[in-house]
Amino acid sequence: MRRAGLPTYGLTMTSYDFRFLNMVSRTWAGRRTSVKVGLRAVKALATGRKLLSLGEALIARMRLSLEALGGELWLSAPLTGLVTDPAGRVTGVRVLRAGREVTVAARGGVVLASGGFSHDQALREKHLPAPTSTAWTHASEGQTGDALKLGEELGAATDLLDKVWGAPSVCPPGEKPFFLVADRGIPGMVIVNEAGERYANEALPYHAFVDRMYAADRPGASTVPSWLILDARSKARYIFAGLFPGQPFPKKWLESGFLKKAGTVEELARQISAPGLPAAISRFNTFAEAGTDKDHGRGESVYDRYYGDPTLPNPNLTPIDKGPFYAVPVHPGDIGTKGGLVTDTDGRVLREDSTPIPGLYASGNCSAAVMGETYPGPGATIGPAMAFGWAAVNAIAAGLE
Numbered sequence: 001m002r003r004a005g006l007p008t009y010g011l012t013m014t015s016y017d018f019r020f021l022n023m024v025s026r027t028w029a030g031r032r033t034s035v036k037v038g039l040r041a042v043k044a045l046a047t048g049r050k051l052l053s054l055g056e057a058l059i060a061r062m063r064l065s066l067e068a069l070g071g072e073l074w075l076s077a078p079l080t081g082l083v084t085d086p087a088g089r090v091t092g093v094r095v096l097r098a099g100r101e102v103t104v105a106a107r108g109g110v111v112l113a114s115g116g117f118s119h120d121q122a123l124r125e126k127h128l129p130a131p132t133s134t135a136w137t138h139a140s141e142g143q144t145g146d147a148l149k150l151g152e153e154l155g156a157a158t159d160l161l162d163k164v165w166g167a168p169s170v171c172p173p174g175e176k177p178f179f180l181v182a183d184r185g186i187p188g189m190v191i192v193n194e195a196g197e198r199y200a201n202e203a204l205p206y207h208a209f210v211d212r213m214y215a216a217d218r219p220g221a222s223t224v225p226s227w228l229i230l231d232a233r234s235k236a237r238y239i240f241a242g243l244f245p246g247q248p249f250p251k252k253w254l255e256s257g258f259l260k261k262a263g264t265v266e267e268l269a270r271q272i273s274a275p276g277l278p279a280a281i282s283r284f285n286t287f288a289e290a291g292t293d294k295d296h297g298r299g300e301s302v303y304d305r306y307y308g309d310p311t312l313p314n315p316n317l318t319p320i321d322k323g324p325f326y327a328v329p330v331h332p333g334d335i336g337t338k339g340g341l342v343t344d345t346d347g348r349v350l351r352e353d354s355t356p357i358p359g360l361y362a363s364g365n366c367s368a369a370v371m372g373e374t375y376p377g378p379g380a381t382i383g384p385a386m387a388f389g390w391a392a393v394n395a396i397a398a399g400l401e
Contacts, residue, residue, distance in 0.1 A: 001060060002140065012044065012051040013037050015378065019306060022182045025237055025245040026311055055382065078142075082110065082150050082360070090154070090359035108396035109359040111347065113389050116337030116365035117145030118164075127161040127339065129214045131224055136333035138167055138179055139365075143336065147366035151341040154360065157352045159368035161339030165381060166210025169333030170228070170241055173256050177333050178241050180228075181206060185307030187318035188234030190284050191330060195221040196274030198284065201296040203304040203316050207375035210332045225329035227272050229281070233322035238309070241328070249326070260327040268325045285319040293317060336381060340367045347392030361396070363388035 013021065017037055023030035044051050052060050066073065080101055083092035092105040117123040118139035124132045137143075152158065168184065168191075169177040184191070185203040193199055193216065200212040213223045236246050243249065253259035262268035269277035287293045291314040298304060299316035308315025341349045341362045348356040349367075364385035371380050 001056070001063065003056065011037050011041050012053045014053050018182065022186075022239050022307060023309060024239070026309055058382065079112075079114070079146050079150070082154065084154070084359075088154075088358065090357065106359070108400045109361055109392075111389060111392045111396075112147040112151065112341070112349075112360070112362040112366050113364045113385065114147045114366045115139055115143030116340060117148055118143045118334055118337050120145045123148075124337075128164065128337070129162065133331075136169055136171060136177055136331045137335075138169070138177055138333060139336045143365065147362065148340055151349055151357075151360070151362065151366070154349075154357050155351050156349050156357060156360075157342040157354075159339060159342050160373070161337075163338035163369075163373060164210065164332075164334035165336045165338055165365075165375065166207040166213075167333040167335045168206055168209050168213070169331050170328050171331055171333070172250075172253055172258050177331070179206070179333065179335070180241070180330065182307035183238075183240050184209065184228075185304060185316055186230075186234055186238040186240065187288070187309055187312060187314075187316055188237075188320050188322075189228060189230040190280065190320065191226050191228050192274060192277060192280055193217075193221045193223045193226055194272075194274060196227075196269055196272075196277030196280050197221060198280050198295060199223060201293070201298045201304070203298050203301075203307065205303055205375060205377075210334070213332045223332075225331050227274060227327045228330050229268070229277070229320065229325065229327050231320045231322045231325050234318070234320075235326065258329070261324050263323050263325075265320075265325055268327055272327050281320050285321060288314075288317040288319045291317060336365045338365070338369045340365060340369075343367050343388065345391065346395040347388040348395065361392035363392060 017033055020027070020030045020033035021037065024034045040051070074095070074097060077095045077097040079093055080096050081094035082090050083094060083103060085091050090106070090110050092103055093110055094101055094103050116139070118137040119134050119141055121134050123145045124134065168180045170180065171177045189202065190198055191202045199216040200209060204212065213226060217223045230240065238245055249259055254261060260268060260271045262271055265278050265281050269275060287295070293299060299308065299314040305315045312318060343349055343362050344356065347361040347363050349360040349362050350356055365381060367388070370384045
């Protein structure tokens, strides 16, 4: 069982809890939720229970079901090859286990249910928009494109290889990337390109925001990385980058130059070489005071407001005018690549001519996302992975009857 990559500080919470916790210094709902989550942690500690939530809870339940059914789980056993018969049907897999390669026969078929290629820099550079880096991904370390490569060797069709499940991220030196989800919905914050210009609604769904980062990238005004600008008031009011309201930024962020800090917006603009920043902040502040973002419509959608401050007329807008001011670089990270092997409704892997490769099935991020270029919300990866895994196994079972 891998632990979640989100910084929960040992607390067990749901995504619904987090929405209110983010406003712990602003609303009574936030304070009540913090007490509820805290008491839950104390009770678990007192009783010796180890609670799980979010994706951990889902996978734990699947792991329990596997054990109850007598299933066998091999860890540290990477897939090295697919076995085929003379007719081209997939009849098994080759796996590296305990230092030697072993072959596992599959009577009905093989289901590839792995991740994508987030941790393979060569594949990223081949398929994804530039620039791109494995340093920006939140995907598990094993996502190196093994299943994709093996499927392609058998002639599988692929799609959406130029897309990722986008995750705007801050990447402090020597630390894991931090995924900016609710952080982009707080008031008193903007994201600008290297020229200091706003180019998108900062509170957009994370997948859509990464698409905008690349779409708006241009010479002299690059969006990779962008700069997230916030003032002391917002830093004191809201959770940001895993830091509680009022909690200071790590010293090493400032000492390394990763975080920029200045007494005025003009000085901050000089530090990040973004000449247009003062004008952008002035324009944003005019919108914030009026409660309407005329450039990008921030705060107009239900999604924007979900992570905003409900005590304000526009939950996502307040002027950036209380120094000191901070700037943090933001990269177009990901929680996984989106493209992979093309499959049908039974999870069968298809060739370019749409005929299935006999005995080969796929689900998860090694397959092309059923969501296409869209992203309806959290669970858009694990949900289809479970659904198409189920469909594939049912198709295999039907073929063995």
